[in-house]
Amino acid sequence: MQRIHPWTIKWLLPVVILLSVLLTGASAAAADSDASDTAAGAAIYVIKAENTVEPGLYQHLKRAYKEAEEAKASRVLLVLNTLGGRLDSALEIGELIRSSKVPTTAFIEGKAVSAGTYIALNAQQIVMQPGSTIGAAAVVDESGTLITNPKTISFWTGEMKAAAQLNHRNPDLAAAMVNPALTLDLKELGRTKAKGDILTLSDQEAVKVGYAESTASTVEDAINGLKLSQPLIVNYEESALVKIGQFLTLPIVMTLLLIIGIAGVAIEFMIPGFGAPGIIGLCAFVLYFFGHYVAGFAGFEDVILFIVGLLLLVSEFFIPSFGILGILGSISLVSSVLLAAPNPKSALLSLVAAVLIAGVIVYLVAKRFAHKGIWNKFILRDQLTTAEGYVSSANKSAYLGMRGIAITTLRPAGTARIGDARVDVVTLGEFLAAGTDIVVVKVEGTRVVVQQRSEIN
Known part of the structure; x- marks a missing residue:
């Protein structure tokens, strides 16, 4: 069983906790604001x-x-x-x-x-x-x-x-x-x-x-x-927290957060070990959901759906599922983003634009750091050439001209001892009894051809 990547535990859990703290704080702030009271009826x-x-x-x-x-x-x-x-x-x-x-x-x-x-x-x-x-x-x-x-x-x-x-x-x-x-x-x-x-x-x-x-x-x-x-005039003003949320839900800001989030998480998955892209990406997603939550568009269920999707995507790297976990994770992530937005159609356009732009960013980064990519764990990149010392089979050309003795009857194939090695050999068609003295007359790749030594003396 493969070990879970340290990034999952080191960064995902703290970010989830941070998101929970921010959302809880937003709820408390809203409750404090709602608790403000003025003179009844005035x-x-x-x-x-x-x-x-x-x-x-x-x-x-x-x-x-x-x-x-x-x-x-x-x-x-x-x-x-x-x-x-x-x-x-x-x-x-x-x-x-x-x-x-x-x-x-x-x-x-x-x-x-x-x-x-x-x-x-x-x-x-x-x-x-x-x-x-x-x-x-x-x-x-x-x-x-x-x-x-x-x-x-x-x-x-x-x-x-x-x-x-x-x-x-x-x-x-x-x-x-x-x-x-x-x-x-x-x-x-x-x-x-x-x-x-x-x-x-x-x-x-x-x-x-x-x-x-x-x-x-x-x-x-x-x-x-x-x-x-003598009325008491109250000019309603949004809290600073809500104003931040409204800023974070502006279409351009929302799209930018999605770009950073998608690119950061994807880069961390594909080129693990950097840390910073994963942290920045998850923080961008935290700000996305935090903004939509305090602005009143998203609920805890959307945040939970996003976390479940992220965990499913991480699991795809360690649990063979033929892509099922990855598909379910992607669906959960997309659904959470759309459900959290005030306008799903506008959010879908922002998400598509973010995916395309993030894809270009990930491609450029992956190309630059290709030698560190996670795919290198699954792909054999060494060239198995003779110049690099790799051969497809043992080189038997050294046996040419050497003498030996048939260990088994050669009908016409069999086994002979040539020097100190047991070698599979073949005659030119004749049958030779075991114990016959032989000599190697031809080597073709792995095929060693022998004749009775007396026949060529």
């Missing part, structure tokens, strides 16, 4: 949502609303300034706002279009900054092209109308913000929404049609408009 939580609507924004708002609920805040002022984003994330945020125990006032500071409009419609109140807009919620693909699939339009129209009706707003206006095929007479505004257009409302228009309660120039003005008695 706080207004100001929460900013100024990014693209995507899973990261949902996780940010989820943490913020949780803290506001635990602080027993009287209201959340959600500051919106977004051009939209993913519909699935918008639906999750809408559900978060509707189900929260703390009522929400959405303050549109700039724009709340597309998915941002849906988020605002789920708030109990909407306050708009002068010059801001709401609407233009038609569904588009990643390239910005309008989606005309009737099922998609019907679904999103229904969601927008339901959000509008939830807080007694005109659902037909919400539908006109989604479906370009609709026409609508906007009597309050003195204009018509024509077929082919997408409805967008300015701050003043939104107030006129009842989509916004009022306008306010600043967050302070919006808070004053709520007319609460």
Whole structure:
């Protein structure tokens, strides 16, 4: 049985422990943050949502609303300034706002279009900054092209109308913000929404049609408009740990960590003994999962799946499995990376790019240090040439002309003693009895040809 490579015990176990400590620390930090309390019923939580609507924004708002609920805040002022984003994330945020125990006032500071409009419609109140807009919620693909699939339009129209009706707003206006095929007479505004257009409302228009309660120039003005008695204003800020996690989950950073992780581990497996590539590679994976964990995307199960995959890959080098362990390990590693990411499709693209770039790096390193590669343990690299002292069989040319005696009857093959050696010999066809004196007349490779000595005397 082969001994487990020292790298496995020396580096893998400490890194696993480090990952566990980091994740446990992140959980404790989150718990400490959640435990913060303010005066019951007196706080207004100001929460900013100024990014693209995507899973990261949902996780940010989820943490913020949780803290506001635990602080027993009287209201959340959600500051919106977004051009939209993913519909699935918008639906999750809408559900978060509707189900929260703390009522929400959405303050549109700039724009709340597309998915941002849906988020605002789920708030109990909407306050708009002068010059801001709401609407233009038609569904588009990643390239910005309008989606005309009737099922998609019907679904999103229904969601927008339901959000509008939830807080007694005109659902037909919400539908006109989604479906370009609709026409609508906007009597309050003195204009018509024509077929082919997408409805967008300015701050003043939104107030006129009842989509916004009022306008306010600043967050302070919006808070004053709520007319609460001496409210305690809490500006929600993410913890430093979460900000680090958000940085580590940026697409470019995520891809870079995957490149370093894959290349480092692969180099350590293929050219063992260096140590540094394996440590750096595993640390990159630790940062990848740590970032996704504190950002709220990954759980312990994703980390465990990654560790299991790594152990399976290591086992493939020491336990004959005809590649089964290696395949299962690879599947576990890929699955853990994709499951930990907020967007599996984006994560898959990052993983493919990382594999290709890491492959080039590993190739160059392996080529440079080929003499130390693990494959040298399985491949015979010595050239078995005569110049190197290797021969395929014993050299019998020295027997030519030597005399000997037949030990066995030669029929025509047999055994003879030539000098001090027993040699397999053959005659030219005649039979010679044992004890006959012979002489070697020809040597062809391993074939020694003899004749009776009296016949050539």
